[in-house]
Amino acid sequence: xxxxIEAILSFxxxxxxxxxxxxxxxxxxxxxxxxxxxxxxxxxLSLASLVVEIKKGSKGRETATHAGxxxxxGMEETRRRTATIFGWILGLFLLIRVLGxxxxxxxxxxxxxxxxxxxxxxxxxSITFLMVLIVVGLFDFxxxxxxxxxxxEAVMP
Amino acid sequence: xxxxxxxxxxxxxEPVHLLLLALGVFMGLTLGVIPGLxxxxxxxxxxxxxxxxxxHAAMILLIxxxxxxxxxxxxxxxxxxxxxTVAAQATIMDGHPMARKxxxxxxxxxxxxxxxxxxxxxxxxxxxxxxxxxxxxxxVGAPEFFMLGLLGISMVGVLSGRFPxxxxxxxxxxxxxxxxxxxxxxxxxxxxxxLPYLWDGIPLVPAVMxxxxxxxxxxxxxKGTAISEVPRHAIRGVREGIRDTLRNWGLVARCSVxxxxxxxxxxxxxxxxxxxxxxxxxxxxxxxxxxxxxDVRGVIxxxxxxxxxxxxxxxxxxxxxxxxxxxxxxxxxxFMMLGLTPGPDMLTKNLDITFTIVWSVAVANVFGTILLLxxxxxxxxxxxxxxxxxxxxxxxxxxxxxxxxxxxxxxxYTLLAFTCLGWxxxxxxxxxxxxxxxxxxxxxxxxxxxxxxxxxxxMSWVTRPGVMLIMLITVAGLLYGFIQQGRVRKASLT
Numbered sequence: 001x002x003x004x005i006e007a008i009l010s011f012x013x014x015x016x017x018x019x020x021x022x023x024x025x026x027x028x029x030x031x032x033x034x035x036x037x038x039x040x041x042x043x044x045l046s047l048a049s050l051v052v053e054i055k056k057g058s059k060g061r062e063t064a065t066h067a068g069x070x071x072x073x074g075m076e077e078t079r080r081r082t083a084t085i086f087g088w089i090l091g092l093f094l095l096i097r098v099l100g101x102x103x104x105x106x107x108x109x110x111x112x113x114x115x116x117x118x119x120x121x122x123x124x125x126s127i128t129f130l131m132v133l134i135v136v137g138l139f140d141f142x143x144x145x146x147x148x149x150x151x152x153e154a155v156m157p
Numbered sequence: 158x159x160x161x162x163x164x165x166x167x168x169x170x171e172p173v174h175l176l177l178l179a180l181g182v183f184m185g186l187t188l189g190v191i192p193g194l195x196x197x198x199x200x201x202x203x204x205x206x207x208x209x210x211x212x213h214a215a216m217i218l219l220i221x222x223x224x225x226x227x228x229x230x231x232x233x234x235x236x237x238x239x240x241x242t243v244a245a246q247a248t249i250m251d252g253h254p255m256a257r258k259x260x261x262x263x264x265x266x267x268x269x270x271x272x273x274x275x276x277x278x279x280x281x282x283x284x285x286x287x288x289x290x291x292x293x294x295x296x297v298g299a300p301e302f303f304m305l306g307l308l309g310i311s312m313v314g315v316l317s318g319r320f321p322x323x324x325x326x327x328x329x330x331x332x333x334x335x336x337x338x339x340x341x342x343x344x345x346x347x348x349x350x351x352l353p354y355l356w357d358g359i360p361l362v363p364a365v366m367x368x369x370x371x372x373x374x375x376x377x378x379x380k381g382t383a384i385s386e387v388p389r390h391a392i393r394g395v396r397e398g399i400r401d402t403l404r405n406w407g408l409v410a411r412c413s414v415x416x417x418x419x420x421x422x423x424x425x426x427x428x429x430x431x432x433x434x435x436x437x438x439x440x441x442x443x444x445x446x447x448x449x450x451x452d453v454r455g456v457i458x459x460x461x462x463x464x465x466x467x468x469x470x471x472x473x474x475x476x477x478x479x480x481x482x483x484x485x486x487x488x489x490x491x492f493m494m495l496g497l498t499p500g501p502d503m504l505t506k507n508l509d510i511t512f513t514i515v516w517s518v519a520v521a522n523v524f525g526t527i528l529l530l531x532x533x534x535x536x537x538x539x540x541x542x543x544x545x546x547x548x549x550x551x552x553x554x555x556x557x558x559x560x561x562x563x564x565x566x567x568x569x570y571t572l573l574a575f576t577c578l579g580w581x582x583x584x585x586x587x588x589x590x591x592x593x594x595x596x597x598x599x600x601x602x603x604x605x606x607x608x609x610x611x612x613x614x615x616m617s618w619v620t621r622p623g624v625m626l627i628m629l630i631t632v633a634g635l636l637y638g639f640i641q642q643g644r645v646r647k648a649s650l651t
Contacts, residue, residue, distance in 0.1 A: 013326050027343075031340045048322055052322065085548075113545075
């Protein structure tokens with residue numbers, strides 16, 4: 001039997017409530033009372049929702065491809081685009097950890113514009129320069145944001 | 158009292174004071190547009206500069222800046238579904254769908270006019286309420302506040318989307334997630350998994366950016382279009398938005414009162430005012446099925462409340478020296494630095510300064526709105542830019558905004574985790590507002606539940622008339638919501 005994302009979310013939230021109930025067992029009554037008063041009704045709602053979703057099965061299921069409905073090129077194309085954009089987001093995260101914000105943000109902007117959006121060099125460079133201004137000008141000089149050490153800075157003296 | 162009000166009004170229109178007000182307003186509008194920055198950052202920057210000023214000039218500058226942050230913070234909320242500050246979270250719900258329908262101009266017109274009226278109403282209530290507010294605040298106890306929190310979550314849960322069970326569950330999940338961290342009442346560490354980062358709980362900024370901001374950008378990037386799905390010529394005007402606000406004057410007035418009231422209560426932030434006003438708007442409006450799809454009333458209500466809140470939050474700060482938020486704590490700091498003592502002095506000896514504050518709130522809101530309206534048509538055109546050009550800028554700004562809020566890499570992990578959750582909820586048609594509202598209201602509900610249980614014998618607090626009344630409204634609202642949603646679903650199936 002194949003479950004949709006709706007049933008999976010019901011299960012995930014239900015598991016959270018079960019975990020909340022079980023892990024609060026040894027807590028003082030003042031703390032546990034609030035947890036119980038949230039987790040018990042939450043768990044009941046999750047069970048009700050799960051039953052509804054399972055009964056509904058694949059017949060009346062709301063679409064699990066909300067964005068896919070609008071994407072040009074069908075499900076395969078939607079999946080590819082979803083993976084691509086999430087890949088870029090993850091890439092920015094890794095760049096930030098490795099290089100730090102000051103280098104990662106302009107680099108990400110330029111790479112995305114040049115290779116993903118396939119924009120021309122002038123536009124890509126202009127927007128990259130704008131991001132340099134935001135990171136260095138606004139966050140660095142005006143707001144004095146204390147950037148923590150990147151992995152490269154931590155390794156190199 | 159009238160003399161003090163008139164002399165303060167005359168003072169604020171002096172050229173130097175007007176210039177300071179303009180400077181503050183310009184700064185506030187700029188800070189509001191950039192996600193992650195806001196009134197607190199602005200106050201931190203300005204505080205060293207106001208030391209050398211007269212109290213009147215300092216108050217005009219500070220209020221001018223703070224009063225309009227909640228007007229311009231809706232610009233990224235509407236265009237990119239990324240709130241400029243926490244006070245613009247609920248604006249996303251209908252503001253962003255409006256931008257996608259090509260109604261960004263209309264949304265901005267409605268938002269700015271509602272913000273201005275809300276801000277002026279907040280200032281008016283501030284002027285009228287100071288002498289009478291103390292007994293009123295003291296008459297509402299912890300049990301009523303607890304029930305009000307539950308009412309807000311249940312209403313938003315039931316009325317968001319087509320599935321009330323999912324909405325309620327998301328609300329409860331939000332409250333459960335808000336429990337992560339140290340219990341402020343007992344000191345117990347709840348679900349921190351040995352990570353000191355989680356001791357203070359799940360930070361709201363990355364959670365909200367993850368639930369709303371990035372999933373919207375992801376969806377637009379997948380579709381590969383501009384933010385607006387309709388061509389440029391179909392952008393509807395700002396004037397229509399202003400007319401919408403005027404047509405819904407009752408809603409503006411009610412939500413302004415909600416915002417002011419939330420501001421008066423210490424500990425409830427701008428985000429709470431925003432969401433409670435949204436819940437009230439949905440609850441009290443006809444055609445509820447349109448909310449979340451670009452109903453202009455969904456931006457009018459929250460924006461009126463967000464700007465009215467400042468007037469309310471100044472009441473306990475000025476009258477009792479009780480700052481209700483971080484912003485007001487900094488404000489109180491400015492008071493002390495300028496040699497002003499909050500309390501009775503502000504209603505007698507320094508009454509002119511109090512009225513300068515009142516006038517500054519009102520004039521700054523009007524001035525800020527005029528500035529915003531002048532540039533709205535240009536701003537609305539951003540919605541026509543190709544998403545592939547905007548996406549890297551928006552994604553980078555979300556990461557920067559999230560990091561700046563606490564300067565901890567942990568926030569980036571939180572952002573990614575909540576982006577996954579927000580994306581799954583989005584594609585699974587799960588309502589996201591109740592989850593965020595649960596996260597926002599959870600600590601407050603927990604605190605008031607703890608106080609209620611400790612302060613009253615057994616469960617006697619449940620029998621308080623105020624509690625019973627709110628409980629009745631909650632149950633009636635839940636039943637009504639379920640019945641309405643059932644009808645809507647039945648109608649859509651046939």
